[in-house]
Amino acid sequence: xxxxxxxxxxxxxxxxxxxxxxxxxxxxxxxxxxxxxxxxxxxxxxxxxxxxxxxxxxxxxxxxxxxxxxxxxxxxxxxxxxxxxxxxxxxxxxxxxxxxxxxxxxxxxxxxxxxxxxxxxxxxxxxxxxxxxxxxxxxxxxxxxxxxxxxxxxxxxxxxxxxxxxxxxxxxxxxxxxxxxxxxxxxxxxxxxxxxxxxxxxxxxxxxxxxxxxxxxxxxxxxxxxxxxxxxxxxxxxxxxxxxxxxxxxxxxxxxxxxxxxxxxxxxxxxxxxxxxxxxxxxxxxxxxxxxxxxxxxxxxxxxxxxxxxxxxxxxxxxxxxxxxxxxxxxxxxxxxxxxxxxxxxxxxxxxxxxxxxxxxxxxxxxxxxxxxxxxxxxxxxxxxxxxxxxxxxxxxxxxxxxx
Numbered sequence: 587x588x589x590x591x592x593x594x595x596x597x598x599x600x601x602x603x604x605x606x607x608x609x610x611x612x613x614x615x616x617x618x619x620x621x622x623x624x625x626x627x628x629x630x631x632x633x634x635x636x637x638x639x640x641x642x643x644x645x646x647x648x649x650x651x652x653x654x655x656x657x658x659x660x661x662x663x664x665x666x667x668x669x670x671x672x673x674x675x676x677x678x679x680x681x682x683x684x685x686x687x688x689x690x691x692x693x694x695x696x697x698x699x700x701x702x703x704x705x706x707x708x709x710x711x712x713x714x715x716x717x718x719x720x721x722x723x724x725x726x727x728x729x730x731x732x733x734x735x736x737x738x739x740x741x742x743x744x745x746x747x748x749x750x751x752x753x754x755x756x757x758x759x760x761x762x763x764x765x766x767x768x769x770x771x772x773x774x775x776x777x778x779x780x781x782x783x784x785x786x787x788x789x790x791x792x793x794x795x796x797x798x799x800x801x802x803x804x805x806x807x808x809x810x811x812x813x814x815x816x817x818x819x820x821x822x823x824x825x826x827x828x829x830x831x832x833x834x835x836x837x838x839x840x841x842x843x844x845x846x847x848x849x850x851x852x853x854x855x856x857x858x859x860x861x862x863x864x865x866x867x868x869x870x871x872x873x874x875x876x877x878x879x880x881x882x883x884x885x886x887x888x889x890x891x892x893x894x895x896x897x898x899x900x901x902x903x904x905x906x907x908x909x910x911x912x913x914x915x916x917x918x919x920x921x922x923x924x925x926x927x928x929x930x931x932x933x934x935x936x937x938x939x940x941x942x943x944x945x946x947x948x949x950x951x952x953x954x955x956x957x958x959x960x961x962x963x964x965x966x967x968x969x970x971x972x973x974x975x976x977x978x979x980x981x982x983x984x985x986x987x988x989x990x
Contacts, residue, residue, distance in 0.1 A: 856898065
């Protein structure tokens with residue numbers, strides 16, 4: 587009696603995205619991306635990761651690898667356009683057909699129609715892509731006579747890739763995170779408030795390859811420990827995409843109280859944000875970061891009109907990146923849900939941006955008037971005192987949740 591053939595060993599094929607468009611510096615992008623993939627699957631078991639022909643191969647090296655966790659991690663690596671579960675086999679039609687039967691048998695049982703799409707990356711293979719699809723499709727049609735061939739709109743598409751060492755059989759790919767490998771877009775400091783916008787803006791810049799550090803301002807007793815924990819939990823959720831994050835926590839109570847005592851009410855928010863930008867820039871320069879990131883969206887609130895943004899940016903010398911500037915709230919909320927931070931973002935804990943909110947904020951502020959109002963404060967002393975009270979927390983994806 588013959589023994590049953592062992593189950594095919596599944597691997598992941600990660601298809602490179604924008605990286606393939608790079609020129610002379612493509613190698614550095616690929617090296618960074620491969621290193622990022624290795625780092626992300628490290629906690630899921632022993633995997634061998636290699637890059638050939640614009641594809642990263644993620645192969646388990648032991649039976650105790652957590653394949654589902656690794657699959658999720660691979661889908662969240664910036665720089666990957668698509669991810670597929672696949673099984674390698676010999677580069678022969680019988681081996682490909684047998685592998686498809688074993689690996690995709692369940693999918694065939696649920697389908698009413700199928701087709702085969704082939705890609706011949708190894709040009710030494712004797713059949714072209716059309717011939718291979720016809721040969722494999724014909725044999726599969728005989729093995730699954732109840733599943734019709736439909737080359738236009740099939741229920742199931744069987745993908746066959748002929749590559750350097752093996753043939754690979756897989757079902758349709760799923761989208762990856764896209765973007766560029768983190769670490770290739772420079773470093774920036776992102777202002778993380780605890781609302782809906784700032785985690786999304788941080789994610790969008792990370793997707794462009796920017797390595798981030800975060801700054802959060804706290805105003806006890808007006809803001810609670812729960813509010814701070816909420817922000818650290820948002821950072822933890824973002825690390826599924828960004829890798830570990832350093833969160834700078836800056837005391838802001840005295841600055842806000844001084845603003846309330848000495849400045850016109852309509853300028854409270856604008857002057858507060860000018861202080862935030864000064865402090866964030868000081869932290870950025872110490873971290874060798876080249877830009878600041880905010881979650882501002884044009885016209886969303888009074889402090890985000892075009893004139894107000896100009897007043898806020900007046901105190902900085904670093905570029906201020908605003909990836910949400912042209913998005914509306916519905917789009918931002920949708921992205922927040924998609925990246926898994928929305929439910930935490932809407933937890934009802936006050937942050938310092940809601941402290942001493944003016945009843946009638948200035949929507950068309952004049953820069954000189956704001957500067958005059960701010961002259962009543964010892965700006966440098968307040969900034970230095972806040973920086974002297976700075977603490978920081980290093981957040982990792984493996985940390986326990988901070989909000990129950």
